[in-house]
Amino acid sequence: MMSQPNRLSLLEAASALSDGKLTAETLLASCLERISEREGDVGAWMHINADSAKAQASAPAAKTTTGPLSGLPIGIKDLIDTVDMPTGYGSPIYEGHQPAQDAACVATIRNAGGIVLGKTVSTEFAYFQPGKTANPNDLTRTPGGSSSGSAAAVADYHVPAALGTQTAGSIIRPASYCGVVGYKPSYGFLPLTGIRPLAPSMDHLGVMTRTVKDAGFLAAILGRRPELDISNQSGDFVPTIGFCQTPQWDAADATTQSLIEDAATRLGKAGAKVSNFTLPDIFATLASAHGIAMDYEVSFTGLYDVSNHPDQASAKFRERFDAGMNVLTSDYDKALDQAKLSRTALSDAMGDYDILICPSAPGEAPVGLNATGDPVFNRIWTFSGVPCINVPGLSGPNNMPVGLQVIGRFGDDARMLKAADWISRHL
Structure with a gap:
């Protein structure tokens, strides 16, 4: 099992680290080796902070497994702010943008001992203009979006888990296309502080993992909602x-x-x-109502970008922005x-x-x-x-x-x- 630690699920890796059967350094090295082999084809990442990750994996804290995520490498969608890595929101307008602080979910991962390995590709502002990522199961096919890189990175065994967001279908659809678990919790269950908004009344933070129990385990930590961790629950719940x-x-x-x-x-x-x-x-008619509300809110969240950088906003984004500008407030x-x-x-x-x-x-x-x-x-x-x-x-x-x-x-x-x-x- 340990010949390819990068293929372990999140909970399997956590257990192996806790039992001393695996070290954080070995797990990280396995993930980085896989990324080195495959990233040129899959294109799941915008930025990888390998040196920082290696330093964290070799630190004494990673060996004591004091936090529930100690030694576990996790990918962060490039819509989510990181203080030590650029966050471009999938747009050339923000290329090289360096946030002043971590998003709440990133700070939570770090406080729980998790290793923030890098930033995964997002579509432009988490809308419809794709990034560079290909589907790891067939490189000629889309991985889905907007959490393209997160789904591909988990599916291709780069990391055992990654964060995504969903405003329409941005977690569930890429999870389906890439063949991983994608969990979008109830609205408001996980914190959005430090995440670029698209349509605030329907933006969700969620997770990509390889098992359902992994998803609940990670979400429980992110939202301080222990009931979501079903990994140790006994009995068979037949729905x-x-x-x-x-x-x-x-x-x-x-x-x-x-x-x-x-x-x-x-x-x-x-x-x-x-x-x-x-x-x-x-x-x-709820799907059409969703489209109306989403476009309307995008006409506010994208107002600065389209007003000040119209040539760097994609035609797809400007089209939906313009549609939103024409939505009546009453509608x-x-x-x-x-x-x-x-x-x-x-x-x-x-x-x-x-x-x-x-x-x-x-x-x-x-x-x-x-x-x-x-x-x-x-x-x-x-x-x-x-x-x-x-x-x-x-x-x-x-x-x-x-x-x-x-x-x-x-x-x-x-x-x-x-x-x-x-x-x-x-x-």
């Missing part, structure tokens, strides 16, 4: 599952529809109660009201269901690196602020990953994580 096609079902390709339907059948045979679930009517307020009502309506409608399942994305990662795919299966959940997680394990016709998305009630993240862990073991 009651609602198979939710969503109003966007026709956007999934036929193979993905069959894969998700088959997964629902298999989970039922494994012991879960599975039945069809129809969303409340308010969800029928924006109506969209926010719909999001709030949808959260309550979903909680009421779920009744005895523990979680819902639906596709994470329309299918396998599309060929080409000039776009990051469609967040059509993510918008409604992001806007309503409910927790969701991509569970990998399915495979499409080109042998590329296809993710199953698990959704919970708002604030009911611990139950959703337990259900997703059960699903991951039975897929």
Whole structure:
């Protein structure tokens, strides 16, 4: 197992470090070796702080494993401020920009003993203009976005975990395309201080890992929410599952529809109660409401950049910015009201269901690196602020990953994580 420490999951690495079977220096060296081999092809990183990471790995603190993340290397999306590394927000406007302090999530990782290895590629301002990253499973395909580098770095065994953000589908979709776990907690569960805003009413911090338990473990530390750490919970939680096609079902390709339907059948045979679930009517237009609200808020968060550096903002970003400038405030307020009502309506409608399942994305990662795919299966959940997680394990016709998305009630993240862990073991 220790011949390739970079392939260990976060919890496996933490256990090996704690037991003395692995040193922080050996783990870091293995990760850096993998990055050296693959980064030229995958392009997951904007900046790697190897010297600082090596110094931290060899320090006495890394050998005593005093913190829950001691000696564990973690990637940080380049939308998130780091005091010792440039943070460019995926834009040439901020090339070389050096923040004055760490984001709260980065400070938390450091205080817990984690090694901040580097900055992973983000799309421009976490919107739709892609960066340089390719899908490690097939370099001709997109890794998804906007947390492109974080998903690719975890999938390609550069680091056991990385931070991402989601405003539409920026964690779930790249996790699905790259074949990793991507967890977007309930809105507000994890701190956004020090993260470049895109649309503040729907921006989420989340994590990319290799297992569901890894995701809960890391999120529990980031949010000081111990209930999210399900790694030591005993007993087998068998969930009651609602198979939710969503109003966007026709956007999934036929193979993905069959894969998700088959997964629902298999989970039922494994012991879960599975039945069809129809969303409340308010969800029928929630995706379009999300787009209206997102564009409107981008017209504020991007105002300085488009006003002062129009030639350095991409055409895709300027297009959405211009659309946002034309959104009526009354339409924006109506969209926010719909999001709030949808959260309550979903909680009421779920009744005895523990979680819902639906596709994470329309299918396998599309060929080409000039776009990051469609967040059509993510918008409604992001806007309503409910927790969701991509569970990998399915495979499409080109042998590329296809993710199953698990959704919970708002604030009911611990139950959703337990259900997703059960699903991951039975897929």
